[in-house]
Amino acid sequence: MIPFKKALDIIKSSTTALGKTEVVALSSSLNRVLSQDIVSDINMPPFRKTAVDGYACRMEDLSKPLTIVEVIPAGTLPSKTIEKGMCAKIMTGAPIPPGSDCVVPVEDVEMLPDGTIRFTGDKPKSNICELGEDIRIGESPILKGTFVKPQHIAIMAALGCHTPLVSVQPRVSILPTGDELVEPNLIPSDGQIRNSNGHQLISQVIACGAIPVYDGIIRDTEEITERALSKALNECDVVVLTGGVSMGDFDYVPKIMERLGIKILFDSIAVQPGKPTTFGVAGSKLIFGLPGNPVSSFIQFELLVKPSILMLMGCNAPYQPVLRLPLATDYSRKRAERLGFFPVQITAESMVMPIDFHGSAHIFALANANGIASIPLGVKEIKKGDLVDVRPI
Amino acid sequence: MIPFKKALDIIKSSTTALGKTEVVALSSSLNRVLSQDIVSDINMPPFRKTAVDGYACRMEDLSKPLTIVEVIPAGTLPSKTIEKGMCAKIMTGAPIPPGSDCVVPVEDVEMLPDGTIRFTGDKPKSNICELGEDIRIGESPILKGTFVKPQHIAIMAALGCHTPLVSVQPRVSILPTGDELVEPNLIPSDGQIRNSNGHQLISQVIACGAIPVYDGIIRDTEEITERALSKALNECDVVVLTGGVSMGDFDYVPKIMERLGIKILFDSIAVQPGKPTTFGVAGSKLIFGLPGNPVSSFIQFELLVKPSILMLMGCNAPYQPVLRLPLATDYSRKRAERLGFFPVQITAESMVMPIDFHGSAHIFALANANGIASIPLGVKEIKKGDLVDVRPI
Numbered sequence: 056m057i058p059f060k061k062a063l064d065i066i067k068s069s070t071t072a073l074g075k076t077e078v079v080a081l082s083s084s085l086n087r088v089l090s091q092d093i094v095s096d097i098n099m100p101p102f103r104k105t106a107v108d109g110y111a112c113r114m115e116d117l118s119k120p121l122t123i124v125e126v127i128p129a130g131t132l133p134s135k136t137i138e139k140g141m142c143a144k145i146m147t148g149a150p151i152p153p154g155s156d157c158v159v160p161v162e163d164v165e166m167l168p169d170g171t172i173r174f175t176g177d178k179p180k181s182n183i184c185e186l187g188e189d190i191r192i193g194e195s196p197i198l199k200g201t202f203v204k205p206q207h208i209a210i211m212a213a214l215g216c217h218t219p220l221v222s223v224q225p226r227v228s229i230l231p232t233g234d235e236l237v238e239p240n241l242i243p244s245d246g247q248i249r250n251s252n253g254h255q256l257i258s259q260v261i262a263c264g265a266i267p268v269y270d271g272i273i274r275d276t277e278e279i280t281e282r283a284l285s286k287a288l289n290e291c292d293v294v295v296l297t298g299g300v301s302m303g304d305f306d307y308v309p310k311i312m313e314r315l316g317i318k319i320l321f322d323s324i325a326v327q328p329g330k331p332t333t334f335g336v337a338g339s340k341l342i343f344g345l346p347g348n349p350v351s352s353f354i355q356f357e358l359l360v361k362p363s364i365l366m367l368m369g370c371n372a373p374y375q376p377v378l379r380l381p382l383a384t385d386y387s388r389k390r391a392e393r394l395g396f397f398p399v400q401i402t403a404e405s406m407v408m409p410i411d412f413h414g415s416a417h418i419f420a421l422a423n424a425n426g427i428a429s430i431p432l433g434v435k436e437i438k439k440g441d442l443v444d445v446r447p448i
Numbered sequence: 449m450i451p452f453k454k455a456l457d458i459i460k461s462s463t464t465a466l467g468k469t470e471v472v473a474l475s476s477s478l479n480r481v482l483s484q485d486i487v488s489d490i491n492m493p494p495f496r497k498t499a500v501d502g503y504a505c506r507m508e509d510l511s512k513p514l515t516i517v518e519v520i521p522a523g524t525l526p527s528k529t530i531e532k533g534m535c536a537k538i539m540t541g542a543p544i545p546p547g548s549d550c551v552v553p554v555e556d557v558e559m560l561p562d563g564t565i566r567f568t569g570d571k572p573k574s575n576i577c578e579l580g581e582d583i584r585i586g587e588s589p590i591l592k593g594t595f596v597k598p599q600h601i602a603i604m605a606a607l608g609c610h611t612p613l614v615s616v617q618p619r620v621s622i623l624p625t626g627d628e629l630v631e632p633n634l635i636p637s638d639g640q641i642r643n644s645n646g647h648q649l650i651s652q653v654i655a656c657g658a659i660p661v662y663d664g665i666i667r668d669t670e671e672i673t674e675r676a677l678s679k680a681l682n683e684c685d686v687v688v689l690t691g692g693v694s695m696g697d698f699d700y701v702p703k704i705m706e707r708l709g710i711k712i713l714f715d716s717i718a719v720q721p722g723k724p725t726t727f728g729v730a731g732s733k734l735i736f737g738l739p740g741n742p743v744s745s746f747i748q749f750e751l752l753v754k755p756s757i758l759m760l761m762g763c764n765a766p767y768q769p770v771l772r773l774p775l776a777t778d779y780s781r782k783r784a785e786r787l788g789f790f791p792v793q794i795t796a797e798s799m800v801m802p803i804d805f806h807g808s809a810h811i812f813a814l815a816n817a818n819g820i821a822s823i824p825l826g827v828k829e830i831k832k833g834d835l836v837d838v839r840p841i
């Protein structure tokens with residue numbers, strides 16, 4: 056049984072970015088990891104422009120009526136230089152005409168009967184966005200390794216990156232094992248249980264931007280297990296087993312591992328739930344053996360498998376951010392020899408309220424959870440108001 | 449200029465769930481909204497089962513050696529009743545044999561030379577999961593209106609819901625307007641700017657589970673604008689305009705609105721950025737006019753458009769959860785007549801650190817932001833350590 060931090064370190068040092076890239080359309084880069092820095096080919100703003108609808112003029116002329124010499128809509132170049140007593144009607148985003156040093160907003164202006172205008176505001180401001188004040192040619196606001204969100208799409212569009220280079224998506228084989236499993240469309244008979252892990256893991260793989268590969272439940276025989284594992288290692292970058300086989304409950308498992316060149320790096324972590332989690336490598340391929348209980352497999356996927364998938368894509372922030380929030384009520388447990396995780400609700404006041412939870416088979420506890428909180432190894436009790444680590448789910 | 453809360457109320461009372469549903473495969477229900485309660489057709493656990501690998505026996509016999517009468521792997525029914533002095537070797541998840549009232553874990557057992565076993569632990573526990581302790585037939589752990597995440601997929605799989613009924617995805621027309629816009633693959637010439645809003649909005653629509661419809665930039669003429677808006681209203685449930693046309697900068701806009709039966713319900717909100725945000729309806733269709741500046745359109749989409757899209761799908765929690773976290777440094781602004789939003793970093797200590805931000809055109813400020821914090825109307829200054837509302841992005 057190794058500490059959780061040690062398990063993370065072993066996985067990290069066993070994981071090398073795939074290094075394979077592809078070019079995609081801008082909108083297809085959402086939830087992908089960039090394989091290039093986004094470099095600006097322009098200055099932004101690309102020209103001095105007005106931040107408001109109004110009248111471009113000289114600040115020193117504001118005490119007198121001004122004559123409108125032209126109208127400058129957005130997308131149009133000014134044709135006149137603003138001189139003493141002149142102004143140009145100008146719309147938000149349009150280029151500032153030469154000679155002017157401010158734009159008075161339309162709401163601070165009175166139209167006089169002779170067609171001239173008069174400034175009626177109190178404190179004149181420039182209301183001019185300077186050339187390059189947001190970004191300059193050659194700057195990189197987004198770096199290689201960024202996991203792309205909608206706000207990054209906006210920036211890439213602004214900077215002309217219309218076909219970004221992204222990492223290829225790792226293929227992740229999902230291998231739920233067990234003679235007791237039946238698929239969700241069947242009614243379990245005595246001693247059977249539905250395969251919830253497999254489908255949960257498929258959606259967890261999709262949610263972190265990779266490609267799930269699933270060929271059905273793996274029955275507990277040496278031949279079937281070896282064939283499935285061998286195929287998965289050939290076709291995929293990551294293999295996620297769940298259930299008995301991955302825990303080594305069957306005596307043929309070590310033989311299969313040896314024949315397939317799988318080297319087990321740990322087979323037990325001081326975490327709860329998820330203690331019998333196994334991790335191994337076969338060359339550059341990563342093999343995770345997750346417990347058969349669905350809460351264990353859910354949490355250990357989030358904690359261990361997801362970061363390794365993101366690292367395979369070269370992501371520069373593979374670990375999910377952890378919030379530190381106050382506990383809404385006392386929390387305790389009987390034994391403290393493992394780092395503990397439990398489902399919680401983050402309340403409207405950002406307090407952490409534990410949810411009724413029967414243990415690692417109690418997947419229904421996650422129906423209304425929006426976070427997984429943790430209690431450190433060695434700690435049996437946390438008091439109301441104490442800060443706890445919480446991962447939003 | 450109406451208060452932000454009033455804008456939310458107007459949008460909510462104008463939005464009716466589409467009510468159209470479709471059946472999808474389980475894995476395709478990720479990021480969709482359920483149109484049915486998920487009702488359990490089974491008890492879970494479906495039978496009394498062991499929570500550990502060990503030996504099923506009678507607690508009163510634990511002081512003496514026990515004879516192993518059978519082995520019960522997961523997925524196999526017990527064939528013997530456990531009587532005085534007997535035990536059955538049993539694997540995690542397997543059914544408890546009749547007669548036994550506890551399972552002693554394998555690590556608390558010593559194997560004796562004669563093949564019997566002896567309990568070596570100190571405090572015996574039952575280690576039995578009772579039938580139905582997690583869920584009973586007829587219970588609904590997940591209700592209609594739930595936005596489906598991976599943990600819900602696990603629960604649906606466990607309960608036999610393999611083809612869930614979900615809401616159809618609303619179609620959202622993206623109409624960036626402006627003669628100054630060019631697409632990201634072009635180099636803007638003087639007075640031009642790249643269309644970042646359109647592509648940002650496409651990815652924001654995808655991220656909230658709806659279908660974006662985008663046919664390119666809309667030029668500022670009456671004919672083009674009317675044709676695009678008319679097509680969008682015919683084909684889509686929601687229309688999102690950005691730029692000048694949606695702000696009514698052009699005098700033909702009111703005429704087009706009237707001809708197309710669009711009723712404007714508000715055209716200005718006391719928020720910053722995003723003040724000139726417009727909202728209208730045409731029958732059951734929703735029309736949002738967002739400002740042309742990318743930060744404004746990004747934030748107002750998250751605050752206003754996303755909840756309305758989720759409501760169209762019947763989502764029972766359409767508003768993004770808001771965290772309340774302490775500010776990492778003092779924050780102030782000059783004017784306070786609007787509810788203000790500003791990009792922030794949520795730090796490792798869950799403090800809120802404002803990011804250098806030049807205003808609504810400064811989309812690059814969002815590159816490293818992971819939250820949008822708010823400062824209430826009427827408030828000019830927030831002190832370090834005070835709690836602020838933050839929306840993770």
